Amino acid sequence: MSAFEKLGITSTTISQLQKEYSLAQEKTKETFGFKWAKRETYESDASRAAMKQWLFQKYCDGNPGIIDEWLQGSPKIILDAGCGAGFSSMLFFGDHLKNHDYLGVDISASVETAKQRYKEAGYPGEFLQCNLMDLPIPNQSVDMIFSEGVLHHTDDTKKAVLYLSGKIKKGGRFLFYVYAKKAIIREFTDDFVRDKIKGFSDEEAWEALKPLTKLGIELGKSKTTINIPEAIPFLGIKKGELDLQRFFYWNICKTYYRPEFSLDEMNHINFDWFRPVNCHRHNPEEIREWAKEAGLHLERMHVEEAGITIIARKN
Secondary structure (H helix, E strand, C coil): CCHHHHHCCCHHHHHCCCCCCCHHHHHHHHHHHHHHHCHHHCCCHHHHHHHHHHHHHHHHCCCCHHHHHHCCCCCCEEEEECCCCCHHHHHHHHHHHHCCEEEEEECCCHHHHHHHHHHHHCCCCEEEECCCCCCCCCCCCEEEEEEECCHHHCCCHHHHHHHHHCCEEEEEEEEEEEEECCCHHHHHHHHHHHHHHCCCCHHHHHHHCHHHHHHHHHHHHHCCEEEECCCEHHHCECCEEEEHHHHHHHHCCCCCCCCCCCHHHHHHHHHHHHCCCCCCCECHHHHHHHHHHHCEEEEEEEECCCEEEEEEEEC
16 A cells, blocks of 8 residues: 555545735745755755765764664654655655655646656655645554754644644654754854845746855855854854854855865855744754644754754653
8 A cells, every 4th residue: 555545645635725914924835846856956966975975974873773663663654844856755755765665746747747756766655745834644544754944944843743643653753854043143144135035936046046156165265264253142153263154154154165166065054054934043042942842753863054854752
């Protein structure tokens, strides 16, 4: 049986799905359909290697064998909540996807890109375009939810966590990553840029961000190290030596840089950050409160400057 069959998803239930969204979610729908259709901006060996390493580091502490433990036994139902083009799920689960029932859900037309990429890779899977807050599946019906960098793009991150937690079977796991709050100037600048481009078309926004991306490249190529002699707590700036590009990136404005990436690959990362209208940032204390309310036991909380990665088990 497929994931659709096991979860009772039929053509009738699909036709009855909510088709109207908030203005912010309508923009999210357009943005991610556009971004993930640009396959040349994320499918290089360098891009896939960097993301795979990061996923294993933050979820598994660099040990992919942990996934074997999670998925041992009978086939599991894996819900990829906000699957996009299936980029993260394919890298993270790999050949495990051949032995389990995968359902990728996304608000955008990126599910069509994901379906094609899964087919090319020889991985089975079902895909559904719908709002994550309107899933046509019963409560306590899936073994694992994977939501990599998605929930902060909903209208309300907490509501999304609580809602999705209800879909997990007792003893099942919820894996997700959300953005962390940054330094004060960076928070202001990021929202300022986001507001400036919100009226642009996706193509216009993509092009408008290229000068910012090029600045990040020049900062990175300078290979300059600066020393912050004392922390500046009211600005969120930490003490210590830091590469100039990293200082700018963490404290002033997101200007992504990796020397092995192309301009378009780096612009893809910046677009992903600046374009969505919904882009909530959180702290560990908030997430602990949500987990308690949702009946989740936190098995791992990995906190970085960029974001917070969670592995939680349903009580």
